[in-house]
Every structure is written in structure tokens, then in C-alpha cells.
């Protein structure tokens with residue numbers, strides 16, 4: 001073990017030199033879009049609880065009721081202990097929201113992506129992934145044994161070129177992308193991707209992790225993946241698609257088969273949050289108003305989602321900007337490689353329906369004081 005520790009310590013030091021060593025700061029999450037760090041209350045502009053449902057009293061109550069009725073854990077994988085009574089209603093609601101025949105809940109969005117991609121694609125197939133597709137989609141592609149190629153971000157000409165060059169040499173082809181990109185906040189041109197997929201006999205998988213609540217399902221994907229952990233404020237992931245797809249996953253997706261089912265409280269909270277998200281569309285509208293106000297004040301491109309990137313280049317520049325904002329009472333995380341491509345370290349500003357107008361005005365002043373606007 002000393003030898004292992006020595007080698008790992010060297011690798012940590014190398015990461016630190018490159019400005020990409022990660023640490024886990026102690027943080028207390030609060031309600032109202034705020035957090036506690038180092039004894040200070042900061043406005044949180046880095047969470048994914050876009051709609052403010054994580055702490056909504058009705059969501060918390062749903063979780064508490066499930067906890068009291070069914071206990072803390074689910075006890076086993078679903079194929080072992082059977083279907084929990086809370087799972088099917090959530091899956092039906094997710095399928096209705098995505099306008100698909102069926103849905104299947106996984107332990108997390110990460111597990112959903114690696115499970116579905118590695119089950120559907122096989123050796124001899126081709127996976128074409130957007131350059132900015134989330135790490136779990138790439139991990140799923142690698143597990144599948146299919147050939148993986150990346151197309152330049154949202155670049156339809158490049159996607160078509162790859163299809164022309166490589167589609168013919170593979171049995172099946174799966175195109176994978178995100179509805180709203182996690183670190184850039186922009187959207188994929190889904191109808192153009194659908195048209196290319198149809199022209200080249202390919203399937204489309206869209207990860208809607210950051211899009212839920214900001215636009216529902218449509219026919220652009222054969223497979224939708226998502227998470228219960230961001231706008232729905234709970235925990236878990238899901239796949240939505242045809243009934244056959246879900247039947248197939250139950251006996252082929254290894255991250256579903258060999259992993260314990262979601263805890264009842266998480267399932268109940270996600271289901272209640274989904275109902276509230278649909279009943280209260282003003283929440284998402286408010287988030288977009290916030291994001292657009294900040295984008296406009298800083299002369300940044302129009303915000304298409306709850307995520308507004310401010311690209312600064314080096315990890316040091318992003319860390320310094322984040323530190324200065326924190327001094328002013330705002331938490332905006334610095335996002336560095338490998339989460340984003342080298343040279344594009346950034347502030348990733350995210351908005352919540354819980355932020356007030358004066359929170360937004362204060363953030364604008366603090367960002368302008370950094371003199372980093374383009």
C-alpha cells in the first residue's frame with residue numbers, strides 16, 4: 001500500500017500543477033437558492049435545482065410519507081425483490097411527459113446512460129457522439145464495444161461527413177447528444193439530427209438531463225435519457241422510449257440488473273416534483289428570465305436554458321473569478337478540464353426559480369466588476 005499511496009500522491013501533485021486538482025469543500029445547502037460555506041452564507045449560482053423543487057414542502061412531504069411507509073432503502077434490485085409500488089406510477093408519468101410508450105427508472109442518470117448505451121449498441125456498431133456529450137455517454141459507448149467517433153459540437157456538416165464515411169462499414173449506428181448541454185447551456189439541433197439519422201438509417205439517443213422542464217418530448221429521439229436529480233430535485237435517472245426498448249433494458253442493461261432499486265423516498269419526491277413542474281410552468285419561465293437578464297447585461301449570447309457559461313480560458317482565470325465572486329457573497333463554480341475542453345475553463349452560472357430579482361441584480365454588478373465580459 002505505501003507504494004500505491006506514493007504513486008497516487010504523485011498523480012495528485014501532477015493534477016495540482018495543471019490546475020485541475022479537485023477538492024470537496026464543506027457546504028451546507030439551504031433553501032432560497034443559498035448555501036453555507038466556510039461559515040458564510042452565499043447565493044448559490046451553481047446548483048442544478050433549477051426549479052427550486054428540491055426543498056419544496058410538497059416534495060419533501062411526499063418523500064417523508066414514502067419513508068415512513070416503506071423504509072429507507074428499497075432492499076434489493078428490482079429483478080430480485082420485485083417492482084416497488086411507487087416505481088410504476090413514476091415511470092408512467094415520465095413516459096407521458098416524454099410522449100413515449102414507456103420509461104424505466106435507474107439508480108442515477110449516469111447509470112441510465114451507461115446502461116442503455118452499452119445494452120443497445122454492440123461490437124460492429126457505430127456510435128457518433130457530440131464532442132461535448134457528457135462523460136457517462138462516452139463511458140457507455142466504451143462499455144458497448146461499438147466504434148466511437150465524435151462530431152464537432154452541434155456541427156451537422158461534420159455529423160453528415162462521419163455518416164457518409166463510416167456508416168456503411170457498421171451494422172447499426174447510434175447518434176448520441178444532449179438536449180441542453182450541461183456546461184454550455186446551448187441546445188442541440190434535434191430535428192436536423194433526426195433528419196440525418198433517418199437519411200442514414202441511424203438511431204438517436206438524447207440526454208435530457210438539463211432540459212427537463214424547459215421543453216417536453218417530441219419525435220426527435222428513439223431513446224430519451226434523463227435524471228431525477230436536477231430540475232426534479234430528487235435522485236435517480238430514467239430511460240424513456242418504446243415498450244420494446246424498456247422490456248429489452250430490463251434483461252440487458254447491466255446497471256439496471258445488477259444495482260439496487262431507487263429508495264422509495266427518492267421515487268416519491270421525483271414523482272411529486274414532476275407533477276409540480278407540469279402544474280407550475282411559471283417556475284421555468286422565471287429561470288429563463290433571470291438567465292436572459294444576466295446574459296443581456298454582460299453582452300453574452302441569448303440564454304437558451306438555465307445555464308449561462310462565461311468562458312475565461314485558463315483554469316487559473318476561472319478559479320480567480322470564482323474566488324472574487326465568493327468574496328462578494330456569490331457562489332459560481334469554476335469549471336475546468338477535463339469537464340470542459342482545454343482552454344475553455346469557465347464560470348458556469350446557473351439560475352433557480354428561487355433567486356429573487358435583487359439576487360440577480362446583485363450578481364450582475366458582481367460579474368461586471370470582474371471586467372471579464374467579452
Ligand SMILES: Cc1ncc(COP(=O)(O)O)c(C=O)c1O
Pocket residue numbers: 108109110111113134136178182207209210227228229236237
Ligand atoms: C448531461 C448529463 N447527463 C447525465 C448526468 C448524470 O446524471 P446523474 O447526476 O443523475 O447521475 C449529468 C450530471 O450529473 C449530466 O450533466
